[in-house]
Amino acid sequence: MEIERFDEQQLHSISTPRLVRLALDEARLLVRAEVFHAKEELRSELKAARASGILLGAGVVGLVSAVAVLLVALGLLLPGPGPLAVALVGAVALVLAVGVLLLGFRKVPRQALPRTLERLKQDLSNARERLS
16 A cells, blocks of 8 residues: 555656565555455354354254154054154154254355455456556
């Protein structure tokens, strides 16, 4: 950002090597800032992905348990009394497992690093404006 401190007259008197050095310094600063923001965004997305993974895992375990209970209920339906209660428990477990799975799917990140990509697009647009 050092170049912004110069007025029009000073810019005409700056040597080409100095201008190139200033441009490189500004580019280095921009790259460092983008890397920093990308790391922060990645940390945030990893945290969301971890939560999603935990919920998905819990949903899968619940789903397997519910299917097992429903299969036991199906087995109990054939010969003896009380299978309706077991089937009801299985159905409730199934509904809960599906709900947890849906929560997990909602938490899965849809696009990788959206804020970083947007900032890079803005940086590219600003660079094009300055260079033209």
